[in-house]
Every structure is written in structure tokens, then in C-alpha cells.
Amino acid sequence: MSIFKSKAYKTFKKPLIEANPISIAILGICSSLAVTTQIFPSIIMVLAMTFVLTFSNVTISLLRNVIPKNIRIIVELVVISSLVILADQLLKAFLFDVSKQLSVFVGLIITNCIIMGRAEAFALANGPWLSFWDGLGNGLGYGYILVVVGFFRELLGAGSLFGIKVVPDFLYSIGYVDMGLMLLAPGAFILIGILVWIQNIFTGQGEQH
């Protein structure tokens, strides 16, 4: 399969696990914790984030030869915030409830370090085609952590998935209790710590600090 050998595929695949923006590069933690109390808003957040990341990468890559070096941060911020406004307006128009639930965190995509990081580290040095795949890969690498965290937090914290009860009633009657801590901030911190630990065990990547 030649597609699996192409450079675009490699660029796409690398950030999924091996160079995951959250668990390995430790970027963009804020939103991964804040929006994951339920799985559905997490998925919407991932879509918004992937959209912004992919297109900011492409745009900045297209502009890379005309952006003056000194003011590149401002130019990048303008590109990113325009895309975030677009995403926010779309969410408000079509998914108002979720947009209310995500509250300020859609706006905070602007300061999400993943986007700035990819723009600085990748899009400024590569063409639009590769940047597109890099943005998509990073968006999905970010997304997979969010969905996993959202899954566990909703399941353990509220006993439901996508808002539907999945923990059967007889478990409650014999004394099973939802773990309210999972819905609160400390639960999110501890859960993501444990997930990264498990991932490190499987991939053998212990961070050396």
C-alpha cells in the first residue's frame, strides 16, 4: 500500500500516539480537562478544535513566505482568532445547547498552545498539503484523549453515556454509587494522570525530567 508510505500519511500518524500533543508534548491541557464531564460536548470540542487547527495550519503555511518574522505571532493570532470566531458562530447557530455548555472554552481555543505550537513548529516550515495532515493528525490525537477522558468521566461520574443511563438499576439497588468526584475538577486531573501512566506503560515512553 503506497498510501501508507507517503509523507502525508506519516505526518498524519505521528501525532496520534507517538507524538501526541496532550500526553507526550503536554500542550493544550486546559480544555481537555474542562469540557470532558460528558462525552458529547467533548466530541463537539474535538471537532471545533480540529477544524481550527487544520485550517490555521493550512492558512499559516500558505502565508509563510509573506509573514514578516517580527510580527508573526500577531499574524498567527489573527488567523487563529478569525477561525475560532467562525467555529463559535457555527456552534451558536446549530448547536446552541452544547455551545452554552462549552461556554468560554470555545473562545479559549485561541490560546490553546497546540495551535500556536503547530503553527510555529510545523506550518511555518512546511507546505500547505503536509500542514493540512499535520493539523488533522494533531487534532485527532488531541481528540482521542478527550473522548477517552469524557467516556470515563461520564460513565463513572454519572453512570451514563451520551446522556443515556447505562449502569443498570439493580447495581444501584445493591449499593453501587456514582463517583461524584469524577465530575469535579480533581477527578479530571487524577484520571488524566492515570491514563497517561497507562499509555506510558504500553508505549514504554517514560518521560525523563
Place this chain on the structure above:
Amino acid sequence: MVAHLVSLALESIFINNILLALFLGMCSFLGCAKNIKTATGLGIAVIFVLTITTPVNWAINHFFLKPGALAWLGFPNTDLSFLVFITFIAVIASQVQLVEMLMEKFSPGLYTALGIFLPLIAVNCAILGTSLFMEQRAYTFVESIVFGFSSGIGWFLAIVAFSAVLQKLKYAHLPKGLDGFAINMVVTGLIAMAFMSFAGIKLT
């Protein structure tokens, strides 16, 4: 009035701590906590910038961006609130630059102490987040000053506490894979749990 403001301050420092309950500013929190001196410097810079940017953003939002805010210019039906994101981030970035320049001119000592952290702060999501929360919760001008300042104090307390724990953690033998990011998150979780015990304190 005063009791209300004190209660707002207590709430944003302890109960709804900007870092431990709202998860804002995690990147620099995890990146700069390795030694207490750096953490303190960054914390002070955050307090400083938050106290300045939140009221300025309040004024801009109140006089230009809110629905109907342009009535004083004769455009009562204009709603520019979709421009909030781009305006706030531009204001924050330029204010950080301004503060940096003023500081270099008038207080070189403070500048050398905080200098390297200031540019970092422009893209710290705690700053933009505080402004966005201020806009969303429709605070008044005085409330926005108190909110900005006490959010900064909350962030400062959190990063200094975290960095103190990390100092002790250096000598701990951790299982493979748990060291680094994973244990940092667990520690943050435990600190967040400690801060949660303040929940329910109310003065008014």
C-alpha cells in the same frame, strides 16, 4: 457592597480557583513550576497582568462590543459581540507589550525579575479566560477589578503550592511511566481536592 466584593474575591481565590477548578493556564503551570523562584515570578506577573487586562477589557466590552453598546455613537442596534475573542486577545497582547515597555523604563529591577515571563503570559489561557468569564458573567467595573486581581492570587497560590510539592517529589521513587506528566497531574488533582474543601464559604 464591600462584603459582596470580599465574597467574590474569596470565591475566585479558593472555591472557583482559576487553575484548579476552571483548568486555565495549565501549560505554563506545568512548564514553569520546576523551581519555586520561577514559579513565584510567573505567579506575580500573572497577578499583575490580570489586574490590568480584566478592567480594560471590561471597558472595551462595555463601550464598544456589547449589544447596543454603541448607542453613544448613534448606533443603538449594532451588536459587535462576535468580535469579543479577537479584540480581547489583541488587547491582552498589546497590554502585555505596553506593561513590558513601561516596566523597563520605570522599574528596571522588577523588569529583570519578571522580564522573561511577561511575553509568555500573552498566550496564557488564564488571562483570556478571565476576561471571557468577566464578559459572560456580566460583572460591573469594580467587580471586574476584584475578579481579575483575585483570580491572579488564586493562580499564584496554586503554582507556588504545586512547585513546592515538586521539590519534594524529586527524591521520591516512582513507578516507571508515572514520573513526569502523569504524577504532575495526580499531584494537581490532590491540591485541587484540598482547595475544594473551601466550597460553601459565603459572607453575604
